[in-house]
Amino acid sequence: MTNQQLHQRRSQVIAQGMGAMYPLYVEKADNAHVWDIEGNKYIDFAAGIAVTNTGHANKRISEAVKAQIDNFSHTCAMVTPYASFVELAEKLTELAPGDSAKKAIFLTTGAEAVENAVKVARAHTGRSGVIAFKGGFHGRTNMTMGLTGKVAPYKAGFGPFPNEIFHAPYPNAFHGISVEQSLQALEDLFACDIEPSRVAAIIFEPVQGEGGFYQAPKEFAQGLRQVCDKHGIILIADEIQTGFARTGKMFATEYLDIEPDMMTMAKGIAGGYPISAVVGKSDVMDSALPGGLGGTYAGSPLGCVAGLEVLKIIEEQDLCAKAQGIGEVVNARMTRLQQSVAAIGEIRTYGAMMAIEFTDPQSGLPLQDMTKAVISKAQENGLILLSCGVKANVIRLLPPLTIEPEVLEEGLDKLESIIRQETKK
Numbered sequence: 001m002t003n004q005q006l007h008q009r010r011s012q013v014i015a016q017g018m019g020a021m022y023p024l025y026v027e028k029a030d031n032a033h034v035w036d037i038e039g040n041k042y043i044d045f046a047a048g049i050a051v052t053n054t055g056h057a058n059k060r061i062s063e064a065v066k067a068q069i070d071n072f073s074h075t076c077a078m079v080t081p082y083a084s085f086v087e088l089a090e091k092l093t094e095l096a097p098g099d100s101a102k103k104a105i106f107l108t109t110g111a112e113a114v115e116n117a118v119k120v121a122r123a124h125t126g127r128s129g130v131i132a133f134k135g136g137f138h139g140r141t142n143m144t145m146g147l148t149g150k151v152a153p154y155k156a157g158f159g160p161f162p163n164e165i166f167h168a169p170y171p172n173a174f175h176g177i178s179v180e181q182s183l184q185a186l187e188d189l190f191a192c193d194i195e196p197s198r199v200a201a202i203i204f205e206p207v208q209g210e211g212g213f214y215q216a217p218k219e220f221a222q223g224l225r226q227v228c229d230k231h232g233i234i235l236i237a238d239e240i241q242t243g244f245a246r247t248g249k250m251f252a253t254e255y256l257d258i259e260p261d262m263m264t265m266a267k268g269i270a271g272g273y274p275i276s277a278v279v280g281k282s283d284v285m286d287s288a289l290p291g292g293l294g295g296t297y298a299g300s301p302l303g304c305v306a307g308l309e310v311l312k313i314i315e316e317q318d319l320c321a322k323a324q325g326i327g328e329v330v331n332a333r334m335t336r337l338q339q340s341v342a343a344i345g346e347i348r349t350y351g352a353m354m355a356i357e358f359t360d361p362q363s364g365l366p367l368q369d370m371t372k373a374v375i376s377k378a379q380e381n382g383l384i385l386l387s388c389g390v391k392a393n394v395i396r397l398l399p400p401l402t403i404e405p406e407v408l409e410e411g412l413d414k415l416e417s418i419i420r421q422e423t424k425k
């Protein structure tokens with residue numbers, strides 16, 4: 001069977017709304033390599049969208065999950081729980097930044113974590129409003145779609161969205177939005193749209209993911225903290241893409257010197273097993289009634305044991321330092337390339353959360369077609385790449401943090417030659 005044959009079959013039975021980046025069907029994967037069903041080998045700079053930070057098919061994680069499956073695969077944590085459920089919560093509440101006592105809940109997907117964080121904030125404050133940021137991404141469920149600040153493809157055709165959600169601009173030096181403007185926009189919302197005493201939560205990503213890899217400056221995060229403290233609003237940091245060593249710290253919030261009231265976690269938490277979490281201040285987290293939070297598969301034993309193993313690997317292999325190292329290598333290579341490729345508007349590296357934004361050197365306009373061409377050329381060249389950005393003109397690089405240095409260099413060689421080829425046209 002070929003990739004094209006399967007792709008053809010896919011198009012008959014899978015609705016197009018579940019987009020497909022590549023006509024590439026995976027046979028196996030190992031650390032930073034993926035093989036398709038035709039035997040072609042790829043270097044993976046996507047890691048399942050920042051999920052397999054600890055590498056594909058990590059033996060330690062697989063062994064932990066296999067041992068768990070042999071004991072039991074599901075009992076429902078809300079009915080008859082298990083030690084790993086408590087142990088993972090102990091570890092995450094300890095690792096979450098800030099001195100306050102913390103509690104956790106577990107769910108299955110990132111969107112569910114965000115939904116539940118909003119539920120808890122509403123239960124705690126008795127308020128309804130939520131403020132999110134333009135360009136932000138929080139998921140595809142109804143509430144999280146409403147919070148997401150990017151229309152196509154996430155919101156187009158899916159309205160109406162939950163009410164009482166407002167969007168403010170996220171600071172973005174490259175596109176001329178200052179921290180002051182972003183913070184002023186919150187005051188404008190309070191003046192024009194909703195009084196602060198009706199706002200339950202402000203949710204932000206420490207580095208916007210789908211929105212294009214823009215980092216929240218420290219003064220912005222601290223400004224948000226002040227606004228929330230002043231008005232009794234819950235501050236939620238969405239660390240679903242940034243968490244688990246990706247940016248060179250366990251959580252990107254650690255760069256910001258603030259303690260959020262709640263954090264949402266998923267993706268890298270368990271190296272590919274579906275589990276997510278909300279971790280927050282105990283008094284906030286305890287606001288919902290018993291039974292109000294959770295789900296049948298929430299905190300699955302497979303996810304919990306995988307999560308515990310991921311945390312051990314991050315610590316023992318110092319994946320935070322590895323992420324920093326990857327960011328430095330990529331930054332140096334891409335900065336050199338930028339000197340001869342004028343279409344590279346900006347290179348952003350936050351540890352191993354790395355992006356290249358393509359803009360027209362004369363007009364500054366986004367180069368979507370070129371970005372698309374680079375992504376599609378990647379498959380032919382044995383590389384897996386992802387795009388992002390509200391204008392779809394950003395390539396994001398998210399290799400496993402365990403990538404071997406020579407594989408990283410080889411992947412960058414491929415990327416560099418594709419960019420050179422595509423920018424010459």
Ligand SMILES: Cc1ncc(COP(=O)(O)O)c(C=O)c1O
Pocket residue numbers: 049109110111112114137138139140205209210238239240241266267
């Ligand atoms: C910052 C952020 N929040 C929420 C989500 C939604 O997570 P999921 O796709 O697991 O529902 C994502 C997924 O990309 C994300 O990057």
